[in-house]
Amino acid sequence: MKVTVFEKSVKKEVKIPTSLRVLGDSEKVPAGCSIFSILNQEDGDKRIVWDSRNLAEIRDAKDLFDQLIAEGMRPYVVGSDGQKTKEIMTIFDPVAEEVLMGDAPESEIVFTPQKALVGG
């Protein structure tokens, strides 16, 4: 499974580690899992979940996080339902309050393609 961060002409594909799962459109987030939301223009935005209690998955999530940042994506911690503050996460911290979630995830990390912004 891959995510295409930018268009084919400047194709940047980031491989999603096999231990992480891509959620279906109407699928709910499993308990104890954290989410990456990646704005993706190829086939729509993707939600990737990883178990915040599983060390191997945390490691893979960190790898994915670093790769996405290297490709020019910008991560924001976003509270669900517009309730929490939004902020930029510069370094992946799996034990941060926003990332380490309880049974019901209350926030997600949204990766935005800030590199693709241009003045008109």
Add this chain to the structure above:
Amino acid sequence: MAAFMGDSSSGTCTYPGTWNPGTWNSNASDTVLKLVTYDNGTYTSSDAQVYLNPQTFTPYYLSSTGSAYERTIDIEWQTNNLRGDITCPAWYAPAGYTVSNSFIYNTSSNSWSDVYPVKSAKERMREALRSRLAGPAIITRKFIRTPDDIRETRARDALRRILGEEKYRNFLKNGFVTARNPRSGYVYQIFHERNRFVRVFKDGKCVERLCIHLQHGFTPTDFVITMYLMALNNDKDIWKTANKQGRSINREPSPANYNSVSLPELFRQFKKVG
């Protein structure tokens, strides 16, 4: 009767791609015929075929006029497609021939006598009566329609989670979101519609219009999400990237154009023209 007038345009279009037919004046729902001269450079067979997107063009054929390199095709389409971009033809070449990956188009308004049908005075009168049934309305906001594209649907799901239900409903109704940066105090009005400036407000007054957009085929809602999160967190980056268009001119909303000519006079005009 000639009911259409088009401006001439020319250029190069890479396929698959789109080209814009320019500005056209037409009566609604009429069917028109348009000439497009193309030059595909390396293709010399007289059996050239042009296949057009059936959703955009109906019907199609290639005429035999012109030299081996330059041919004229007649394209017919419905007027409701005239103002959008048009998917350019796909090229099919027999074995042994190569086709360049772009074509030069050259449209002209010379053939606009082939236009049909024109609405009768009675039909136009009926339309005029219908338009007078309700008073003039001022509509300044555009609601957002249901998307056909799954990518846009997924982007809207993400935006819904980010904004929350109430703000998301307002976004659908008004076609924009607003975000206030707590540090700078600027309020950003971000439109879903493409080609609209991001408006920046301070103390309730518009202070700047910023021209900024996402490249590489992201959906309009992806743009809204990106701008919304940037406006809340790092609005300095928006200012760094965007082109500044200056403060908007505060225009008073003007009433919709309402024809005040009396109905008998209007009918006389229609009879005279039609």
